[in-house]
Amino acid sequence: MSSLSLRGLEKRFGAHAAVHDLSLEVQDGEFMCLLGPSGCGKTTTLRMIGGFETPDGGDIRIDGRAVTALPPERRPTAMVFQRYNLWPHMSVAGNVAFGLRVRRLPKAQIEAKVAEVLALVGLPDAAAKYPHQLSGGQQQRIAVARALVLEPKILLLDEPFSNLDARLRVRMREEVKQLQRAIGITTVFVTHDQEEALTIADRIAVMREGVLEQVDTPQRLYTHPRTTFVADFIGTMNLIPARVERRAGLVTAGPWRLPLPAVTWPDGAAGTLAVRPEDLAIEPAGTAAAAHVRRVINLGHYLQVLVDVRDAGTLRLFVGKEAPPPEGATIGIRVVRGLLFNDGEPVEVEGERPAVVTRGGANTSPATGR
Amino acid sequence: MSPGWFWAVEGLRRAIGLGAFLALAAFILGPLVTLLLWAFAGSWLFPNLLPEFSLKWWAYVLANGDVTKAIRMSVESAPIATLLSALICVPAAYAFARLRFPGRRALLLSFLSANAFPKIGLYVSIATLFYRLNLMDTFAGVVLIQMVNTLLFMIWIPTGTFRGINTNLEEAARDAGAGPLRTFFQITLPIALPGLIVAVLFAFLAAFDEAQGTLIVGTPNHITMPVMMYTLVLSYPQPVGAVFSVLLSLPSLAFLLVAQRYLRAGYLAAGYSL
Numbered sequence: 160m161s162s163l164s165l166r167g168l169e170k171r172f173g174a175h176a177a178v179h180d181l182s183l184e185v186q187d188g189e190f191m192c193l194l195g196p197s198g199c200g201k202t203t204t205l206r207m208i209g210g211f212e213t214p215d216g217g218d219i220r221i222d223g224r225a226v227t228a229l230p231p232e233r234r235p236t237a238m239v240f241q242r243y244n245l246w247p248h249m250s251v252a253g254n255v256a257f258g259l260r261v262r263r264l265p266k267a268q269i270e271a272k273v274a275e276v277l278a279l280v281g282l283p284d285a286a287a288k289y290p291h292q293l294s295g296g297q298q299q300r301i302a303v304a305r306a307l308v309l310e311p312k313i314l315l316l317d318e319p320f321s322n323l324d325a326r327l328r329v330r331m332r333e334e335v336k337q338l339q340r341a342i343g344i345t346t347v348f349v350t351h352d353q354e355e356a357l358t359i360a361d362r363i364a365v366m367r368e369g370v371l372e373q374v375d376t377p378q379r380l381y382t383h384p385r386t387t388f389v390a391d392f393i394g395t396m397n398l399i400p401a402r403v404e405r406r407a408g409l410v411t412a413g414p415w416r417l418p419l420p421a422v423t424w425p426d427g428a429a430g431t432l433a434v435r436p437e438d439l440a441i442e443p444a445g446t447a448a449a450a451h452v453r454r455v456i457n458l459g460h461y462l463q464v465l466v467d468v469r470d471a472g473t474l475r476l477f478v479g480k481e482a483p484p485p486e487g488a489t490i491g492i493r494v495v496r497g498l499l500f501n502d503g504e505p506v507e508v509e510g511e512r513p514a515v516v517t518r519g520g521a522n523t524s525p526a527t528g529r
Numbered sequence: 530m531s532p533g534w535f536w537a538v539e540g541l542r543r544a545i546g547l548g549a550f551l552a553l554a555a556f557i558l559g560p561l562v563t564l565l566l567w568a569f570a571g572s573w574l575f576p577n578l579l580p581e582f583s584l585k586w587w588a589y590v591l592a593n594g595d596v597t598k599a600i601r602m603s604v605e606s607a608p609i610a611t612l613l614s615a616l617i618c619v620p621a622a623y624a625f626a627r628l629r630f631p632g633r634r635a636l637l638l639s640f641l642s643a644n645a646f647p648k649i650g651l652y653v654s655i656a657t658l659f660y661r662l663n664l665m666d667t668f669a670g671v672v673l674i675q676m677v678n679t680l681l682f683m684i685w686i687p688t689g690t691f692r693g694i695n696t697n698l699e700e701a702a703r704d705a706g707a708g709p710l711r712t713f714f715q716i717t718l719p720i721a722l723p724g725l726i727v728a729v730l731f732a733f734l735a736a737f738d739e740a741q742g743t744l745i746v747g748t749p750n751h752i753t754m755p756v757m758m759y760t761l762v763l764s765y766p767q768p769v770g771a772v773f774s775v776l777l778s779l780p781s782l783a784f785l786l787v788a789q790r791y792l793r794a795g796y797l798a799a800g801y802s803l
Binding site: 209210211230231232236237238240241242243244246247248257258261262302305306309 | 695697698700701702703704705706707708711715719720722
């Protein structure tokens with residue numbers, strides 16, 4: 160199969176740099192997601208791989224062979240667009256067979272391949288239909304079939320399911336993932352939906368304003384984001400302004416005082432403490448930092464609680480349904496673990512251990528000292 | 530409350546609706562019916578509501594050498610003007626729709642200019658140009674002057690049509706291995722066909738109906754049907770003009786019937802459901 164290599168890719172639209180110095184290696188058979196908010200350059204990057212945009216600088220290689228100068232029809236890539244994929248004047252079979260006819264394959268072989276790939280995408284009886292007779296999901300399936308029938312080295316998917324309703328979208332991405340595993344094709348998938356990226360990708364490349372922020376597995380992106388942008392973009396994250404107090408050996412973040420990890424940052428250095436909602440724990444009022452419960456949102460199998468904390472703003476935490484705090488109540492909030500961002504790599508911060516409540520009601524927390 | 534009241538009002542509404550419909554139909558069809566009556570009228574004297582049926586004026590018109598010559602001139606020049614116009618304008622329209630080049634808007638607007646001013650002034654200045662180029666009273670001159678009238682339709686309608694075709698459809702074809710030319714002829718052109726047929730229809734009618742310019746450029750030997758119409762209306766009995774009018778509208782009618790087959794297919798819009 161095939162690997163894809165992007166080196167120092169540049170693309171400008173006028174004065175605006177859509178993609179800047181982007182380098183990315185996609186391994187053989189890998190499912191790579193380009194993830195980022197709209198306008199981050201992810202689609203431009205995909206279009207450069209497909210040959211629809213000419214890079215202003217850099218190099219695109221497929222299996223080590225430079226394809227940067229080739230037009231789309233001469234690249235071993237196949238693209239599925241967000242919408243308007245199928246040619247309305249051709250039947251499904253005509254759509255799928257188009258590329259094979261361009262390649263002048265014998266008729267019998269074309270028919271066999273079309274039947275085979277239509278069965279592969281689960282629409283074996285659709286050959287004679289026209290695109291307008293198909294649902295949105297079926298149209299996208301045919302578009303995938305049309306891309307796969309040419310046996311490309313790289314499959315490119317540009318938000319192919321974003322125009323489908325939520326349930327269908329989830330089903331389609333499962334199907335595509337299975338299909339991709341089964342045939343082992345190297346795939347680049349563009350999406351702005353982090354949940355979609357997390358569930359479907361082997362690795363995710365997070366982009367922001369034309370620059371690659373981080374390339375990692377979904378698991379690593381979630382647990383070890385390298386920038387506050389990634390931390391904020393992947394999953395839900397509470398960002399709390401923090402400050403290093405070297406002499407006291409502490410990091411202060413909002414009302415919390417946490418042990419300073421081994422870093423060389425100077426005294427008084429400002430940073431950001433990033434805490435996942437599940438890394439905030441509810442404690443009895445008075446035993447931890449005071450928080451005002453603003454809103455409790457029922458998300459089905461768990462609750463999302465919005466609390467206001469002095470000097471930390473509004474924070475989110477996830478709690479089970481057993482003992483939800485009432486709205487308007489004052490509770491205690493403890494930081495279990497967090498990531499401290501300054502310049503460069505973040506460091507992990509051990510949180511406070513549960514408070515030891517003495518009989519008199521006064522509390523001592525080992526983490527914050529006595 | 531009795532339902533009779535409701536039905537009475539409902540009936541009234543229907544009566545008003547029907548009346549309005551009939552008035553509109555009379556307004557649109559009335560002149561055409563009168564035209565047809567005159568065209569097949571032998572004599573139409575006072576007490577008779579309908580004229581006596583006769584084809585004598587048809588025989589009279591078709592036996593006239595000048596008239597048949599004008600018919601031939603029209604039938605030859607209008608399709609050629611339309612075809613040439615399409616050959617020049619459709620690629621230009623594609624460029625207008627797809628390419629970004631300096632002066633694009635100004636150029637596109639300039640095709641309106643032929644219709645923005647009194648045509649007669651334009652024709653007179655064209656005529657002075659044609660004198661120098663020896664195009665006066667020639668078939669080529671007539672075709673050229675008819676093309677002036679087709680430009681607007683053959684540029685604007687196809688530009689809009691091409692612009693309405695999503696570039697993804699073309700890119701998908703390139704992606705599948707087709708070069709730019711194959712993509713245009715096998716993907717873009719078929720999808721644009723309904724819009725192009727409409728453009729050709731309008732352009733043909735504009736060329737076929739052209740009278741002013743042809744009168745100036747084509748006389749005395751290159752007279753088309755609309756120019757002939759002036760003469761017929763001015764110097765022959767009324768039924769002759771009516772017969773000729775029917776003849777003049779036949780190509781439009783035929784064209785509409787053919788075009789409607791393509792326009793009804795509707796796959797253009799259908800392809801955009803997602």
